[in-house]
Amino acid sequence: MTVAFTCPCGKALRAESVYVGRWVKCPxxxxxxxxxxxxxxxxxxxVGGAAPPDQAAFGGSATRVPCGxxxxxxxxxxxxxxxxxxxxxxxxxxxxAICAGVVAIVLGIIARKQIARDPxxxxxxxxxxxxxxxxxxxxxxxxxxxxxxxxxLFFVTYSRW
Ligand SMILES: [Zn+2]
Numbered sequence: 001m002t003v004a005f006t007c008p009c010g011k012a013l014r015a016e017s018v019y020v021g022r023w024v025k026c027p028x029x030x031x032x033x034x035x036x037x038x039x040x041x042x043x044x045x046x047v048g049g050a051a052p053p054d055q056a057a058f059g060g061s062a063t064r065v066p067c068g069x070x071x072x073x074x075x076x077x078x079x080x081x082x083x084x085x086x087x088x089x090x091x092x093x094x095x096x097a098i099c100a101g102v103v104a105i106v107l108g109i110i111a112r113k114q115i116a117r118d119p120x121x122x123x124x125x126x127x128x129x130x131x132x133x134x135x136x137x138x139x140x141x142x143x144x145x146x147x148x149x150x151x152x153l154f155f156v157t158y159s160r161w
Contacts, residue, residue: 003038007031023120032118069111070123073130077104080137084144094141094148101137104130 001017009029023032080100083093108131115121 001038003035005033005036007033023118025120032120064120064122066123067111067115067118067121067127069107069114070127070130073104073107073111073134074126075130076100076107077130077133077137080104081133084137084140094144097137098141101134101141104134104137108134 002014003017003020004012004014007013007026007029009026009031011026011028013024013026013033015024015035017038019035020037021035023034025031026033077100080097083097083100108127111127111130112124115124115127
């Protein structure tokens with residue numbers, strides 16, 4: 001027996017009744033939809049028996065997977081953290097560290113929102129780590145630029161004497 005339901009995007013979906021209450025991914029919009037209880041007499045089975053591939057049961061997508069953005073956020077923030085010590089040799093690199101930090105923060109925030117909305121996604125801890133390391137990248141970058149500016153101001157002042 002199958003349950004017919006409709007995704008908020010308007011796509012008519014159909015899942016095996018064993019998936020009632022579980023979250024499946026809509027093949028059209030990609031959002032997760034909870035399979036509802038069968039509402040009494042459902043419309044007839046699809047004409048011709050077999051359902052089209054995109055209306056079959058989506059059991060495979062009901063497994064929990066890490067959110068890709070959470071992984072990206074963590075990796076980019078770590079790349080940014082790598083740039084901070086490199087800056088000691090070549091200061092313009094700090095701009096890359098700050099950019100990586102900002103990207104990691106944005107991705108981390110988006111990832112945490114997606115994870116909060118989609119119970120099939122994991123990686124909230126990873127997204128949080130990316131967020132924290134990203135903030136650290138930006139903070140260290142700003143401090144490094146502050147020190148550089150202070151040094152330049154010091155030498156400019158000194159050279160006038
Ligand atoms: Zn949809």
